[in-house]
Amino acid sequence: MKLLLKNERHLIERWKNALHNRVPGLEVVTFPFVGDPAEVDVALVWEPPQGLLASLENLRLVISTGAGVDHILRDPSYPRDVPLVRMVDPGLTQGMIEYVVMATLLCTRRMHRTFAHQANRVWQEEEVRLATDHKVGIMGIGVLGQACASALIGMGYNVMGWSRSPKRLDGVETYHGIDGLEKFLNRSEVLICLLPLTPDTEGILGRGTFNRLPQGAAVINAGRGGHMVEEDLLAALDRGRVEVAVLDVFREEPLPTEHPLWDHPRVFVTPHVAAVTAPETAIFAVADAIDELRRRLPLSNLVSMDHGY
Ligand code: NDP
Ligand code: OXD
Numbered sequence: 001m002k003l004l005l006k007n008e009r010h011l012i013e014r015w016k017n018a019l020h021n022r023v024p025g026l027e028v029v030t031f032p033f034v035g036d037p038a039e040v041d042v043a044l045v046w047e048p049p050q051g052l053l054a055s056l057e058n059l060r061l062v063i064s065t066g067a068g069v070d071h072i073l074r075d076p077s078y079p080r081d082v083p084l085v086r087m088v089d090p091g092l093t094q095g096m097i098e099y100v101v102m103a104t105l106l107c108t109r110r111m112h113r114t115f116a117h118q119a120n121r122v123w124q125e126e127e128v129r130l131a132t133d134h135k136v137g138i139m140g141i142g143v144l145g146q147a148c149a150s151a152l153i154g155m156g157y158n159v160m161g162w163s164r165s166p167k168r169l170d171g172v173e174t175y176h177g178i179d180g181l182e183k184f185l186n187r188s189e190v191l192i193c194l195l196p197l198t199p200d201t202e203g204i205l206g207r208g209t210f211n212r213l214p215q216g217a218a219v220i221n222a223g224r225g226g227h228m229v230e231e232d233l234l235a236a237l238d239r240g241r242v243e244v245a246v247l248d249v250f251r252e253e254p255l256p257t258e259h260p261l262w263d264h265p266r267v268f269v270t271p272h273v274a275a276v277t278a279p280e281t282a283i284f285a286v287a288d289a290i291d292e293l294r295r296r297l298p299l300s301n302l303v304s305m306d307h308g309y
Helices: 010-020 090-108 109-119 145-156 177-187 207-214 230-239 281-296
Strands: 002-006 027-030 042-045 061-064 135-139 157-165 172-176 190-193 215-220 242-247 267-269
Touching: 002 010, 002 230, 010 027, 010 281, 042 215, 042 281, 090 109, 090 190, 090 215, 090 242, 090 281, 135 145, 135 177, 145 157, 145 172, 157 177, 172 177, 177 207, 207 230, 230 242
Parallel strands: 002 027, 002 042, 042 061, 135 157, 135 190, 157 172, 190 215, 215 242, 242 267
Antiparallel strands: none
């Protein structure tokens, strides 16, 4: 069996080692590769160039090294009959839990204000409310959203979740669909986006959403840059509708140096690092997917082409 690896350059050797150690009998070629494209069975990819996957005529499985698959499905030539498996990995989940907890604390402890005082050498106390006094709304209550919800509940936050389909989750007030959105937003003092980017969720963090949040809300986006209408966020920050934002993902990455979000005093910017896939932990999910393919078993974490995630 032959696997084509397309990943960030600094991760190639780590992925090759992990594949060599964990998937016996697998031949690995790396992009841009020389050889017969018809011989590739499996592609393990992050941000494959348009047309690459369609050119592999005997491809049987695509595995995304990321939890999101928008970087693959945005290619209109993607061969939609080839199964696509996305990354579900305890390391990735732990990374997201840590990021979301950190970002939520930054917002509810009003650290943007305290850091501003520090910059001016001002000893000033900010009034803060405890976690038990805050309502946090998580948009996208899937693998990552549920794990983050549990962690936040453990810290005492009142957690709500919003999803496409109805859900019952211990300790989480759940809402779903467009009908449930308004109520969910009205109550979300901290809004956390952990949605996949699909045609239905593109631009969801825009004016209409911000206007439904309580005045002075916090917005945390660790989903995708395409969820955010950046001009609307800047306007909501100016109006005070949004008091503070923690942003990990952007429409254009890297965020252009002249972008106003960089030096907004109430915006924290991180460079798409909320949860990073480490080959050493993610290899187990990759090995399982290849094993399921080899044994013709149903594939775990299969992406629905209808839903786009
Ligand atoms: P899942 O597929 O497990 O969960 C997705 C959730 O979003 C589900 O609850 C789903 O609803 C909900 N959803 C999807 N479409 C809609 C919609 N139209 N309306 C309402 N809810 C919707 O994904 P993960 O939790 O594993 O990952 C989520 C995203 O996090 C990824 O797609 C990626 O974009 C982002 N991510 C970002 C990282 C970073 O470093 N910044 C790292 C890893 C992931 P339902 O439950 O009903 O299906
Ligand atoms: C992911 C990501 O989707 O790294 O896993 O953003």
